[in-house]
Each structure stands twice: as structure tokens, then as C-alpha cells.
Amino acid sequence: MKEILDAILASDSKPADFANLALPESYRAVTVHKDEADMFDGMPTREKDPRKSLHLDEVPLPELGPGEALVAVMASSVNYNSVWTSIFEPVSTFGFLERYGRTSELARRHDLPYHIIGSDLAGVVLRTGPGVNAWQPGDEVVAHCLSVELENADGHNDTMLDPEQRIWGFETNFGGLAEIALVKSNQLMPKPAHLSWEEAAAPGLVNSTAYRQLVSRNGAGMKQGDNVLIWGASGGLGSYATQMALAGGANPICVVSSPQKADICRSMGAEAIIDRNAEGYRFWKDENTQDPREWKRFGKRIRELTGGEDVDIVFEHPGRETFGASVYVTRKGGTITTCASTSGYMHSYDNRYLWMSLKRIIGSHFANYREAWEANRLIAKGKIHPTLSKTYSLQETGQAAHDVHRNAHQGKVGVLCLAPREGMGVRDAEMRAKHIDAINRFRNV
Structure with a gap:
């Protein structure tokens, strides 16, 4: 690994230098273990501790297949799917790996007694498999997390509809919280040149998810002037x-x-802000009963902030706790897009407010390659900025996941993998200087 890192840090390394590097037989990776999948059985979700289930192991280098790439990971980040994996909710991810392993001889590599997690990376291509032409050793890249086979017709209009669509590092093995990752070559995108490794690794999953959910025609199709409840x-x-x-x-x-x-939202330029705790919204009277009076009070507050207008789009991801209110406050003909359920998967709402007002609920899951590419392009052009607030070392990944699980973080938290320190990997200092305040916005909290 030292020779690989030295080549990355050297200013004069050529593609041939990377192609000629000897690959290690093993590398360090953050894993969960199959024989520990029941370790939290019977415990409340909040009490399940990722620090106990996440391990930093030395693991064998996986075989490189056609259409794939091995990437030296300089930095990664923690997403909520990393938390789900670490607490084995809603199901153990080893079921995903077992099912994937049955699909082909090559996929059998993924069915292991350990799962290398992580669905983001920024790093450098080390090797490419047969059939890869767009990328070569030495390319600086980020990776989106859509792993797709594209052997079924259903995936060719929108790859997210492919029946063999999976989230890399969650439903597949060899993820990004490691020194080396195995990806399909069509997961790779150019690393934004003005960002450090850890900044470039932070947006991937969440930025692409937000783009599809809010902007894409596959999501809400947001337009100028829309009121968007976030x-x-x-x-x-x-x-x-x-x-x-x-x-x-x-x-x-x-x-x-x-x-x-x-204050963070104001620093991004938002003006209409609701502090739900300060204003005391309680959408549930008890475990089984929602409170429509609170929906109405919430809707009234929104109209106070919009000049009397209801919201055109609701950007939903909390799920059970908020979904009834989200459906209620959306304007007639408006759209609720949902991509997660961090407060619970079983949603309930008053359907009269949906069907009689011709509202739409759209399920949105990650993004296809085109959407991920467009979202990354916005980052590269400085239109959208990373929201990195804190960076951990690879051995501190358990603590990073614990903080995300407890919502004790802002924006995204990063993880240094091979990068020896923060701030490395910037190639366009002039562009960075133009956006430095926005890049550091979440770090200054």
C-alpha cells in the first residue's frame, strides 16, 4: 500500500506508473461479520451501537472481473445505509450478498462471511478489467453507488428499474470504507478538481439521490418558483x-x-425556515394516532412563510413520523417524493387529501448513471458544494457511524482511508479559492 500511496502523492506519476504497480494481496477494510448478525437482537434501535459491530479487518484483494475497476480509496464517507448495515436493520445485509452470489459465478465473490461496507469514494484507478475503455490507471475519480447488470430490457430506459439493480457497498461487497474498492467501471466519474479527497467523497450518494428525487423527470421535476418543503x-x-x-x-x-x-440553512441562502422543535410540532398524539390539528397548524405556518401559498413539492425522507403531515400540506396537484424512512417504514396518511386533491406520491431511490453524472457535474462546476462537517480516520468509522445513527452530526461526515491527512488532492486552487467559504460552510458550525 505504501508504494500505491507514494505514487498517488507524487506530482509526476504517469498512467504507466500506476499500471506497473504491484497490487497487494490484502488491504484494510471496515466490515461487519456474518456470525454477529444477531448481536443486537431484542434491543431498541437507538441502543444498537455501530462501534461494536464495525471492524477494521485485513481482507484479501478481490478478483477483478470484466467491466470492473480496482480503486485506491483516498477517502470515503458514512451514509445512513452504513448505519443500517452496522445495526443489521431492517434486515442483515448478508441476505443481499447471498442472493447476489447465486446470480453468477463472478457474483459469487460477494457472498462472504464478512461485508466490506461503504457507498462513497474518492480515489485513483489502479486496474481495469477487460472491456473497460473509458478509464485507465491513474485516473482520479469518485464513484456513485449504482451497481447494475443491464442484461434485462427493463433497465435500459432507466437503470434504476433493472431487476438486478443494487446499491454498491450495501447490497454488494467490496465497498468504499476501505483502502481499495471494487466497482463497476460505469460507477466512475471524474473527481472535482477543486476539492480535497474527503470533500470529493462526501456528496456522491446523497447528492445524486437529491438530484433524482427533486430535479429529475424521474422525481419531482422541480421548476423555477416552486415552493419545496425540505x-x-x-x-x-x-x-x-x-x-x-x-x-x-x-x-x-x-x-x-x-x-x-x-443558521446553516440561512448560510446557504434559505429564508423560509421552520424549527420544528422550537415551534413544538407533534404530529402523533400517541404511538397509533396522528393529530390532524398539528398538520393544519403546520400548513398555516408554511403559508405564513410563502405569502399564502402551499408547497408544490415535499422532499420526504423521515417517513412514518412526518408522512401524514407531508401529504396534508402539499398543494392540490402537488408532489410528495420519498427516498427513505429513517423514522419508520410503515407510513400512514389520510388518503382523502391525496385522491381528492390529485396529489402524487413518487418513490425515488438513488439515481441512474446519467442523473449521478449530472449531480457530480454540478459539484465540479461549483454550483453545489460539499456539506462535509467532520472527518474521521478509517479506524474511527464505528464512531462516525454511531454519530450519524444518533443524529449528532451536521451534513456529511467523511472518513480518510489512504489519505494521510485532510486537505490533500486539490488540483484547481484558483477555483477552490472562489468557493472556499461555501466549501467550508458546514465545517465552520
């Missing part, structure tokens, strides 16, 4: 949705849970 507007997903709404001429109504998070 739950968790300073968080990993919401911070990108807020930026996209502002950059696209829409009006974000940012829902947050503290004055500090409200």
Missing part, C-alpha cells in the same frame, strides 16, 4: 436538496430541529 434541511440529504432548490430558482421551506441547523 425535511432535515441541514442534514446529509436535505443540505443538497436545499442547495438545488436555491440554485434552480425554487423557494425552499427548510424544516430543522435546532437554531444551529436553522
